[in-house]
Amino acid sequence: MNSALIVGDQGSGLTTFVGLLYTAQVRLGTEAADKFRFHADRDTIQQLEAIYGELGAGRFPERDFDWEQHPLSFALGFRNGGFHPLTGNEDDESGDFGVVRVQVGGISTQEMADLREHDAVLGESTRRLLRSQVIIPLVDATSLPKYSTASRSAPLVRYDHQLAATLELLGRFLAADRNRKARKMHLLFVLTKLDRCTPESIAEWGGSPGPTALWSTADRQKVGWNILERYLPETGHYIAGSLLRDKNSIELPVWYFSGLRTMETGAAPRIVRRSRLPFGGWEPEYPFEEYRALIEHLALLGRRLPRAVEA
Numbered sequence: 001m002n003s004a005l006i007v008g009d010q011g012s013g014l015t016t017f018v019g020l021l022y023t024a025q026v027r028l029g030t031e032a033a034d035k036f037r038f039h040a041d042r043d044t045i046q047q048l049e050a051i052y053g054e055l056g057a058g059r060f061p062e063r064d065f066d067w068e069q070h071p072l073s074f075a076l077g078f079r080n081g082g083f084h085p086l087t088g089n090e091d092d093e094s095g096d097f098g099v100v101r102v103q104v105g106g107i108s109t110q111e112m113a114d115l116r117e118h119d120a121v122l123g124e125s126t127r128r129l130l131r132s133q134v135i136i137p138l139v140d141a142t143s144l145p146k147y148s149t150a151s152r153s154a155p156l157v158r159y160d161h162q163l164a165a166t167l168e169l170l171g172r173f174l175a176a177d178r179n180r181k182a183r184k185m186h187l188l189f190v191l192t193k194l195d196r197c198t199p200e201s202i203a204e205w206g207g208s209p210g211p212t213a214l215w216s217t218a219d220r221q222k223v224g225w226n227i228l229e230r231y232l233p234e235t236g237h238y239i240a241g242s243l244l245r246d247k248n249s250i251e252l253p254v255w256y257f258s259g260l261r262t263m264e265t266g267a268a269p270r271i272v273r274r275s276r277l278p279f280g281g282w283e284p285e286y287p288f289e290e291y292r293a294l295i296e297h298l299a300l301l302g303r304r305l306p307r308a309v310e311a
Contacts, residue, residue, distance in 0.1 A: 004298060005129045007112060007166055008138035009159045013192035015061045017138060017258060019051035023283055024291035026052070030279045038076060055284045058270045076299045112166040130173045133305055134298065136188045137163055141197050144231050146204065156231060164234040171242065171249065186301055187239070187253035188294065189224060195259030212257040213289035224255035256294050261285035
């Protein structure tokens with residue numbers, strides 16, 4: 001089973017991100033059922049449905065889930081010719097659907113720092129996640145101060161240090177994998193809470209006007225590297241150094257941008273919803289195309305990458 005590890009700081013939007021990832025899969029599964037299928041075990045569905053229900057009601061999820069104890073495990077099915085033609089090793093097939101089994105687990109950078117600094121007895125799910133080739137770091141856009149300020153905020157400095165240490169630790173786990181083909185790290189950065197940033201801030205990062213779905217690949221790379229160099233220099237230094245030393249150990253990072261449209265209601269902001277006509281129900285206003293692209297990327301990687309050798 002291929003796995004993807006989500007890492008983020010406390011309050012970076014991990015639970016909301018996972019909920020939106022599921023929301024996008026629900027939409028794909030209804031609007032493009034002839035091209036896309038989604039399956040998950042009962043425990044995963046119960047967790048996702050709880051978050052999905054909150055988002056669909058216009059509320060932010062109130063509690064964080066213990067993703068280490070309850071990692072998400074689901075299968076994505078793509079019909080050849082739908083989205084992208086898929087080739088490579090397959091875990092399973094159902095008719096003419098190529099099935100990709102993905103395990104997604106979340107862990108905070110503080111927990112990763114503790115693992116790095118102290119000996120610990122690791123459970124099976126944690127060991128599997130630490131051998132993940134696909135890493136999804138979350139960066140809270142609201143934590144990025146104006147670049148013109150004299151110094152970065154203390155929480156951002158701490159997160160930068162912890163994220164760099166996390167990637168270094170995961171790189172060591174991959175380097176020790178007995179399957180040499182499974183040693184390359186793929187970084188899929190997600191900038192969360194973009195809706196709470198001003199157009200001026202986005203322009204300062206190098207972003208173009210208009211929805212992020214219209215940004216070119218060059219625009220995305222420029223914004224990503226600017227954020228790494230200006231706000232997360234230790235993390236950027238680790239990635240650049242790894243690329244320079246051995247391009248076979250790490251892939252150029254890919255960036256996605258997420259946010260939710262909200263409205264002020266007095267007590268707390270509420271998420272703006274849209275109707276899921278003609279299927280019924282509601283879903284939050286969010287950048288669906290960003291999540292669709294991320295799901296496609298996960299599926300392509302899942303089909304292409306070899307499975308890590310179990311310890």
